[in-house]
Amino acid sequence: MTGATDRPGGELASGLLDPELWSTYPYPLLARLRAEAPMAWHRERGFWAVSRHADVLAIETDAATFCAGKGILVDEIGTTFEAPPTILHADPPLHTRYRRLVQPGFRPSVIRALEPAVRARARTLVERLPLGEAVDILTELAVPLPIQVIAEMLGVDEAEWGRIHEWSEAAIPGATDWPAERRQQLLGEMVTYLVTATAQRRAEPRSDVLSELALASLDGDQLSDTELAMFLVQLLVAGNETTRNLIAGGLVAFAEQPDQWERLTAQPDLVPIAVEEMLRWTSPVICFLRTATRDTEVGNQPVAEGEPLLMLFASANRDEEVFGPSAARFDIGRDPNPHLAFGFGNHFCLGAALARMEARLVLEELLARADRFEVAGPVERTGSSVIAGIRHAALRLHPA
Template sequence: MEPMEVNLVDQDFYARRGAPHDQFRRLRANAPVFWHEGDAERGWPGFWAVTKHEDVVHVSRRSDLFSSYRRLALFNELPDEQVELQRLMLLNQDPPEHTRRRSLVNRGFTPRVIGRLEEHIRDICRQLIDEAEQLPEVDFVRDVAAPLPLYVICELLGAPVEDRDKIFEWSNRLIGSEDPDYAASPEEGQAAAMEVYAYADALAAARKEAGPRDDIVTKLLRPDDSGEVLGQDEFDLFVLLLIVAGNETTRNAASGGMLAMFEHPAQWARLVADPSLAARTADEIVRWVSPVNLFRRTATADTEIRGQKISEGDKVVVFYGSANRDEDVFDLPDVFDIARDPNPHIGFGGGGAHFCLGNHLAKLELKVLFEVLAERFPDIRQTGAATRLRSNFINGIKTLPVSLRP
């Protein structure tokens, strides 16, 4: 490979231009398992950047070789005492402990349970669009993409709809600690986490006092068939994970998907003409946007990927945004095609233990939202520049000004 500067974790680049697809493309072709220099000032060690679809799937499915538990699943390095607490979160566990705990929470996310929400989600989308239509200026993120998953999370938690604003604010502080518009420091993100834990404690206490309801909190607090139950810390951390994962992925897929439609108007016209494409549209949006850009693993033994030797303890980072444009897997990967079929994207993870628990819910929300938008506002248009989140973790859009009518 010709010498080139490689920096796949520069938050300022993501804020200016989004994912570094030019760098991804060259790495896939020339150095698909690439030793990426660290940043001593930030306390980031060097790491192996894994950019090919097949290899991301391999790392994802081999929890025995690539651990989420050793140094957690997020990119940033944390002090040992924080690592210990975060290991209680499902995201940061390996089988068999992960398998046990996931079985406890999976009860609320089966396709059957999620399928029952479709008409309710359709009503939420219509209500949001009715409200946005009355506004003098519409920001697609603030007024449509962000409130949708927040309403749904409140529904899942059995929380008052009025809580959606503080859930939105917590999520911004948790994910946006590197973005000056959302948080001044990582410490503020930690403070938001503590507020979420207190909120989860209050939800659990209220449910125990008022009795069971038909919501996920009740399901999570009940023992399963074998008598297993989530501890209080485990429950708090799951609510935190739900608030972040359930909000950020759908919000940014929806806003990134709408931006993609503006950039590819023929695809929007295609959806307007044939709303039956909405399910495939949802999948293509997730592939194209890749709302979660990366996750980290730690090698548990000396191993190899594509002939590249990796030592025990090495930091290994998988890039979904790159894998989802792998030329060996996708025909015309840099073309946004809402009818793409097959579409083996890994926007919900590469399979294995950590495949996204809420993938059915996220796809349903996207499918219904774009069906309703195409029906109600076929002439929606962009009226100003989109602004992007300063983050190498979430491929996020902060603002997207639109006009709903000509």
């Protein structure tokens, strides 16, 4: 085995967790990693940074060799979990059991049934956007829509919707600069609310996904209250921050490359393909971690049992080997587009269809309202190295 100091890419990888990198422009560093050290050892925190599409895919498709149970975030390296804190941390066979129990709540007919309500919410928000003046696309559209949609899907009382935003912000490392005590207090409130709501649904089911999940059972097997609360917390978080940044980041991309919006107005049937490009381009989840369960190799680099590997989706999605010379261009006609924004394999995003639908409906509603739009102020990004977050983005819309 190579010693930690002989391992490749240490200099390059050491910049990877710097908030400054993610709040500005990470792509030159990611491109250098892919070219010079596709498997780069992060000396300070002890993990492999995996930047090529093929290597990320190899890890994602081999859950036996690369487990999630020892942590999915760099901050979790070295932590031991008695039970998986989220479904994302579960490995087979437990993970398979979770998926079988929760998947029915996300089946295509459930998502399709939500479309009219989601469209109405998207339309109301888009119609309220002022034309001809700078508007913060986060506060007016990208933040409220996913919160409304996930809350509506679960059947959370409308009175709680404002709190969901705070709860979800509290759960994402680096999303805010709130003190740890405030975050803990909000997370506690969220769990209490969800546990109470679950008990209510078990007693008096309604026609919502919360009831469906509370009552889901398979061969007599049911999710326990703790498992369900854990899963619901994750849904509130996963369904919010990611979709928000997909919408905000995608619209910023269109504003910065107006020829692509022009193309979409001329060819609105490109909308679903454009959503895939928004996903590739924004990569709302920057990375997740796995741990090698045995000595192995990734991209010809020996990896020892117990070593963590950080799968950089944001880099894989710009890999020239897969996306060709136009990898660094926002091209809404890109097809095929095998991006990894939703991950791959057994943990593939459960909410992918919902997120795709939200982004599609936003584009469709905006096409009816805006002929073109432009950036009208600085785009402020968070420094999170997990979620590609945008705090503020002022755009100016011009009427269709």
